[in-house]
Amino acid sequence: MIDVRELRKDNYVLVNNVHYKFKEIRKVFRLQPENETASIEGTNLCVINGILNKNHKSDKNGIIVNATPYHQSNIYPIELSNDLLYRCGFHYQNKASVFSDGKMSLLLEDDKLVERNTGIHIKYLHQLQNFYQDQIGELLNVDLSIKE
Incomplete structure (x- = not known):
């Protein structure tokens, strides 16, 4: 809930x-x-x-x-997964388990995502959407299209 x-x-x-x-x-x-x-x-x-x-x-x-x-x-809430992170424009970078979209970086620590600059823990999609809007000043693009 x-x-x-x-x-x-x-x-x-x-x-x-x-x-x-x-x-x-x-x-x-x-x-x-x-x-x-x-x-x-x-x-x-x-x-x-x-x-x-x-x-x-x-x-x-x-x-x-x-x-x-x-x-x-x-x-x-929708729990974040690799698939959802990719759909939000975040791509895995080999160095230190980081997901980045070029504007924000998320570090994977002990199976938890942490925003790199603030240390804020993000577990759910709505949290990422809200935090992204607050920090970057724009809506997070979430691609929900299904490729057939």
Whole structure:
């Protein structure tokens, strides 16, 4: 679960949707902290073993509403993986286990990502998106396209 006060517009999160086999990746487009909810757009994607995949419907007859408010108890963080870091433009550099996009560097220490200049630990995609925007001054580009 994520406290909706941690989220910002355009953050990616996971939500439970009964029509899908796995938790679905969704994008926040409006926050309602007074109700502990967030309105979130669907992507029809999921993360399985750290890899982005298409999320197949489990209920073929169900109607899926792609923009609906979710209570924070049904919103979950997306744990960062090598695949997601690459999709954010970060590339592995052999020296000292560093991922960099040319503007920010993340050091892998004891299986934890640490921003190199500040020492801030980053575990989830929404944290990276928010920190990147605060430090670099622009939205982090997250490529969620699936190559077939």
